[in-house]
Amino acid sequence: MIEPRDLATPAEGLALARLVTGEIRRIGRHALPDTVLDALAEIADQHRGRDPFLDAFLDAVLARHRDRFRNAGYLALPLLEEILRDTALTAERLSALLLADVVRHENRHPGAVDPALRRKRIRQAMRFVGTVERSPADDAPPPRTLAGDWLELTVLPVSTEHDEYFFIRALQAHELVFTTLTGLVRSATDAVRAGRHDEATALLRRASSVFERASLLFRLVATMRPAAFHAFRRFTEGASAIQSESYKRFELACGEPGPARLDSEAFAGVPAVRAEAGHHDNLARALADGPRSQVLDAAAADLEQAHQRWKTTHHGLAARMLGDATGSGYTAGVPYLAACRENRLMVVRDHAA
Ligand code: HEM
Incomplete structure (x- = not known):
């Protein structure tokens, strides 16, 4: 077992994380013995503040042990954020790297799923990569930096189900x-406020096309075998995309959800975002305040439609x-x-006027 005092350099923190990830991928996060989790918790406490990658990694691994298992810990989101901060990658480019990794994962395990299903899964992942990368043939390897090395360690499955990795x-x-x-x-909201309607329209059109990527992810996830899903979801209780802060921030950037939504379970799991409600400008309000523009309104309506389809x-699914x-x-559930x-994004409320 590695002791905290051995973790003097970032490379040693990475080595520990590689060991732990290897074990997690072998037996599933839920099966890590308490003795190992206790030892990792001790390392996390003693080491905190010295290596942000290791801190974020251990927080994810220890989430269930500490009774804090939620979406962010399941998906190791703070570790991904650390990687984004450390690299010059945009969120868009990082998303392409993650999907390219799905292709590599499926290629590493050619016999794990039926060949036709595997081809379909790879095709959907490649389509996503192709919407971001100039050359979809590029297999989008992670950057050759310390942060790039950590990227490999951001899949920490709760089970040994092959399908959980791509999920x-x-x-x-x-x-x-x-x-x-x-x-x-x-x-786009800032552009509307500044009267730059052409720019706002272009940004919203781009948002609608980016939204199609979100739909591609559903087509990808539709290749999951229901039995595999049910096998690993036994261990994901408490973690749900309903706790997705980025989804709720998008909602608040678009409009002003009413009290029925803000005070419901939808926002209960994202208290930090809930607290932002009413404190920022939003697109629907900017559109309502400004002079009407048919083209701009149509671009906003297209985005609404894309969300409805999503x-x-x-x-x-x-x-x-x-x-x-x-x-x-x-x-x-369903x-x-x-x-x-029934909800709509581009809504303004009287009380917020
Ligand atoms: C097997 C596939 C999936 C199932 C069965 C599923 C099911 C659900 C359910 C039941 C909820 C309600 C909250 C809860 O009780 O957990 C939910 C919420 C959510 N899911 Fe999924 N989901 C799936 C895949 C996905 C995928 C692939 C994404 C994103 C790409 C996603 C994004 C979301 C979001 C953003 C919410 C929150 C919605 C809101 O706040 O109103 N889900 N999902």
Whole structure:
């Protein structure tokens, strides 16, 4: 066992994380013995503040042990954020690297799934990569830096199910897609306020095309075998995309959700974002305040439609995979998603005027 005093350099922190990741991929996170988790918790406590990658990694590994297992810990999101901070990568480019990694993973395990399904999975992942990379043939390897090395260690499955690997990557990419979308909508809002309608329209059109990437992720996840999904979701209780901060930030960047949504389970799992509600400008408000522009309104309506289609596809996928079961985020599951289809993004509320 590596002792805290051995972790003097970033390379040693990385070595420990590689060991732990290897073991997790061999037996599944849920099967890590308490003795190992206790030792890692001790290392985490003694080492904190010296290596942000290791801190974020251990926080993810120890999330369940510390009774804090949620979406961010399941998907190692703070570690991905650390990697984004340390590299010159954009959220968009990082999402392509994650999907390129899905292709590599499937190629490393050619016999794991039926060949036709594997081809379909690879094709969907490549399509996503192709929407970001100039050359889809590029297999988008991680950068050859310390942060690039950590990127390999951001898949920490709870189970030994082959399909969980690409599921984690798809959900991580989802976070990054919505980070990109929020940036585009905020820039469009600023452009509307400044009267630069052509620029705002172009940004919103780009947002609609980026949204198609979010839909591609559902097509990818549709290649998951339901039995595999049910096998690993036994261990993901408490972690749900309902806790996705980037999705809720996107919602607030677009408009002003009403009290029924803000005070519901939808925002209960994202208290930091809930606290931001009403404190920022948003696209719907900027459009309502400014002079009307048909072209701009049409671009905003297209984005709304893209989101509506996304919710419909999500609902269909969840109905197929989940049936009557409740969601891992403790909602009623499919009925919750069905009700969400009634919500709209581009809404302004009287009280916020
Ligand atoms: C097997 C596939 C999936 C199933 C069965 C599923 C099911 C669900 C359920 C039941 C919820 C409601 C919250 C809860 O109780 O957990 C939910 C929320 C959510 N899911 Fe999924 N999901 C799946 C895949 C995905 C994927 C691939 C993404 C993103 C690419 C995604 C994004 C979201 C988001 C953003 C929410 C929050 C919606 C809101 O806040 O209203 N889901 N999902």
